[in-house]
Amino acid sequence: MGYQWNWGVFAQPSATGDDTYFGWMLAGFKMTIGLSLSAWVIALLLGALVGVLRTVPNRVLAGIATAYVELFRNIPLLVQLFIWYFVLPELLPASIGDVYKQSNPVLQQFLASMVCLGLFTSARVAEQVRSGINSLPRGQKNAGLALGFTLPQTYRFVMLPMAFRLVVPPLTSEFLNIFKNSAVCSTIGLLELAAQGRQLVDYTAQPYESFIAVTLAYILINVTVMTLMHKFEKRIAVPGYIGGK
């Protein structure tokens, strides 16, 4: 085959002149990490809230939480992203919409991506939190109520401290997913890792090196997250349960 391998291409100054091609990759890497972590914060907070609401006896609250989960689980991520990015600014009142549309384009892409990924993942987190709460023996809730705790107190002091520790292992896979799903945000022009990979192919004409480097970067993220979460899971495992001490 006539392909000229040239790994040195990453050290070359980029077409815009202010950086090397490795610098482009690094910028994409940082964007992927920053986007995924900030979306993860949203996903954890909202997901925990919605997951808890799905288990409460109040039918209205539980119904709203169920509708939330079904809405975000049954529309493809790409469609949700396009709705956040292209549709929502149009539907805002003109005064707010105009301020948003005149702001920095990168900021717009980042905000839409962060909110979209965060809410999309929060529905999945909510399902894990719900099944964690439901997996607790019923006696725990009854014992809490019998001791005179109110329902919120029972959640706060009895059920949630257990449930949150039990859901850590299944949440690890959602945490991995958020990094992978962030690649979808390249479609609205956000220059994260996958988008930088495409750009590298166009500018360097070294498609193999570019894609291999980007793929390895994703594998690196994956392995790092798995290693860290494994350590965290061990620390937080409940004694007496499978995986506990």
Place this chain on the structure above:
Amino acid sequence: MYEFDWSSIPGALPFLWDGMKISLVITAQAVLIGIVWGTLLAMMRLSSIKPLSWFAAGYVNLFRAVPLVMVLLWFFLIVPEFVGQLFNIPKGTDLRLSSAMAGFALFEAAYYSEIIRAGIQSVPKGQIAASYALGMTYGQAMRLVVLPQAFRNMVPLLLTQGIILFQDTSLVYVSALADFFGAAYKVGDRDGRLVEMLLFAGAVYFVICFAASQLVKRLQKKYHPA
């Protein structure tokens, strides 16, 4: 305030339906290849022949570590050229679409293989021992005893994965295949009615996926009454 104008949807329905057919074909094809290739991978992974099990583990872990978007870009931009040179296919032939579809199926097979592996492992070991005691070979034991039970247990999970896969097909957008979402985007862009078309596309996906997941839930209750 934004003024909605849904008038471009009725005229675009035939075009959107063509796109939906492409989405469904990609889904069906990927489910089929995913289950067949996924079963083979799962059996390799559980095999006592080490190189087979290493290969399967490497394959599954690699595909599960990389975003689908990246896999599709590989198969859209890089694999066609490589395959073309390898088999001396004339330069003009457009392999990109079939390549993107193949990449999609190969990616989903990694996820199916994990479901199927768990399904096989859920069958009690005594079943295999009993099959051997009856004089069956490994192949017969798998085909006649283990896999039928494993698949029965897995039906809801395989179907749920099918729904996820149907949603994933929208990502072939990156490879310029005109699936349902691609078609909706094109119409919206052409008519300057992106807002309406995107909301319409979201609603269609929601109705299909919600209905399908309710069906799966019913099926699950029928087979495994709690």
